[in-house]
Amino acid sequence: MIPFDDACSVLDSALRGSARRDIVADVAASGTFGKALLRLRDAMRSDIWMAGGQPLDLHKFVKPYDRLTRAEGFHVLHDWDGIADKVNDDTIPVDVLHYLRDKRGEEPPDRRSLAIMLDYYYAHLLALLSVRLWDSGDADANLDRLNGLLAALQGPDGSGHRFASDAETLLLIATSHFELQEVGYDRLLARVRTLNHVHRTNIAIGHAASMGSHLRFGFEATYGRDTVKMRDDNVADYPWLCFALVSVMREYQRLRGAGASTLDRAPIVGAMLNGLSPDARAFVGAAPSALASSEADRSEFRDAFQQCREELLAEFESQRPASGRYSPLAFFFNFSHNVVKGTVVDALLRGEPWRVTLNDLLSGASDQPPESTAALATTLMTYARHNPNRIRGRLMPVIVYDPAAGRRAFAIAMKKLRE
Numbered sequence: 380m381i382p383f384d385d386a387c388s389v390l391d392s393a394l395r396g397s398a399r400r401d402i403v404a405d406v407a408a409s410g411t412f413g414k415a416l417l418r419l420r421d422a423m424r425s426d427i428w429m430a431g432g433q434p435l436d437l438h439k440f441v442k443p444y445d446r447l448t449r450a451e452g453f454h455v456l457h458d459w460d461g462i463a464d465k466v467n468d469d470t471i472p473v474d475v476l477h478y479l480r481d482k483r484g485e486e487p488p489d490r491r492s493l494a495i496m497l498d499y500y501y502a503h504l505l506a507l508l509s510v511r512l513w514d515s516g517d518a519d520a521n522l523d524r525l526n527g528l529l530a531a532l533q534g535p536d537g538s539g540h541r542f543a544s545d546a547e548t549l550l551l552i553a554t555s556h557f558e559l560q561e562v563g564y565d566r567l568l569a570r571v572r573t574l575n576h577v578h579r580t581n582i583a584i585g586h587a588a589s590m591g592s593h594l595r596f597g598f599e600a601t602y603g604r605d606t607v608k609m610r611d612d613n614v615a616d617y618p619w620l621c622f623a624l625v626s627v628m629r630e631y632q633r634l635r636g637a638g639a640s641t642l643d644r645a646p647i648v649g650a651m652l653n654g655l656s657p658d659a660r661a662f663v664g665a666a667p668s669a670l671a672s673s674e675a676d677r678s679e680f681r682d683a684f685q686q687c688r689e690e691l692l693a694e695f696e697s698q699r700p701a702s703g704r705y706s707p708l709a710f711f712f713n714f715s716h717n718v719v720k721g722t723v724v725d726a727l728l729r730g731e732p733w734r735v736t737l738n739d740l741l742s743g744a745s746d747q748p749p750e751s752t753a754a755l756a757t758t759l760m761t762y763a764r765h766n767p768n769r770i771r772g773r774l775m776p777v778i779v780y781d782p783a784a785g786r787r788a789f790a791i792a793m794k795k796l797r798e
Contacts, residue, residue, distance in 0.1 A: 380440075382515040383514055389436070392435070397536070399497055402497060417480070423476070444508070455506050471503060479728070494539075495540045499542075502549075509550040525546040529545070539732040541734050551589055555589065561615040572622070586623040592653065594657035595656060595657045598658075600770050641697070644694065648697070649698050653708060700789055705756065709756075717778065725759070725762065735755045762778070
């Protein structure tokens with residue numbers, strides 16, 4: 380186990396300057412795209428690279444960090460195979476690489492897609508670091524360092540593809556996998572609570588919106604619109620959602636007390652509404668058993684909501700899904716990391732990076748044209764429809780963008796909040 384700061388230094392040298400361009404240029408000299416991808420795959424499996432004739436050894440932190448993370452209950456680098464009922468042997472980037480090779484292997488090497496593939500690999504290493512913030516040094520300083528690495532990954536030396544708007548979202552991506560044994564979430568939440576206000580708030584914004592989308596998907600697809608089943612099957616998620624909601628409520632109260640405008644409060648309000656949308660009564664009504672361990676957070680949120688209820692309901696109205704405008708309430712899915720994977724797969728097949736991040740999809744706020752966010756959400760749903768999962772005996776897409784469902788979710792949530 381090398382210290383966190385040393386692992387960051389190794390990655391910093393990999394992400395800045397010409398290292399990635401040198402790697403892509405080297406493998407692109409192969410005869411076909413498929414051969415170039417296989418050379419990338421070999422380095423991804425070993426975590427040892429040659430860049431401009433210089434060795435780059437990531438193995439010394441990747442393998443031990445991954446072993447420790449697995450022991451704590453998270454498979455950040457590997458996906459679950461629901462058919463074989465086991466964790467895949469290869470990492471997620473290698474699985475995606477094999478898919479791309481099957482689709483485009485006979486083509487000439489595509490440097491842009493090779494660069495996106497390499498960046499996807501590095502994005503997973505940054506996600507792995509996000510769960511190791513507390514191992515050595517100051518966790519807040521480590522998270523700031525990780526934000527710098529994310530900026531480098533998505534900066535001018537890379538492919539141009541964007542994965543997340545901040546490093547706090549990497550923690551969401553890292554832990555939003557199916558885990559057969561959900562043993563790590565309580566420990567991780569306790570660690571997150573030790574971070575400073577800014578970092579906790581950023582984590583809460585992403586988790587509130589993501590869990591709202593995740594549970595809306597479960598409510599419709601997995602649990603057949605049965606709230607009790609949804610609560611019983613998400614005992615690890617509800618405390619996290621409760622933490623996220625009370626954290627964004629604290630930020631809302633801070634902004635309100637500081638005289639911030641409704642426009643400045645809109646991102647917080649949107650995250651709060653999204654988090655409440657699948658099961659508002661759990662947080663403003665009678666306490667469900669799924670929140671038995673979170674009564675302090677739930678009570679604080681409920682009391683604060685009642686104090687500014689009318690003002691919040693009015694601000695929620697500004698989030699009402701409208702025709703022709705992207706709404707995160709219309710976007711729901713099984714796991715956040717699958718959204719990121721789908722975005723990368725589309726970019727690889729087209730050879731063009733997406734500038735829309737997971738955060739943009741969860742918030743609707745982006746520095747990209749609004750139609751780009753809706754276009755990506757629709758593209759992801761199209762892929763999901765062509766590759767459905769069997770849920771409750773039916774084939775269903777696991778990523779959906781449905782404006783009508785968004786309007787329905789808004790109406791139901793507002794009705795419950797007004798009761």
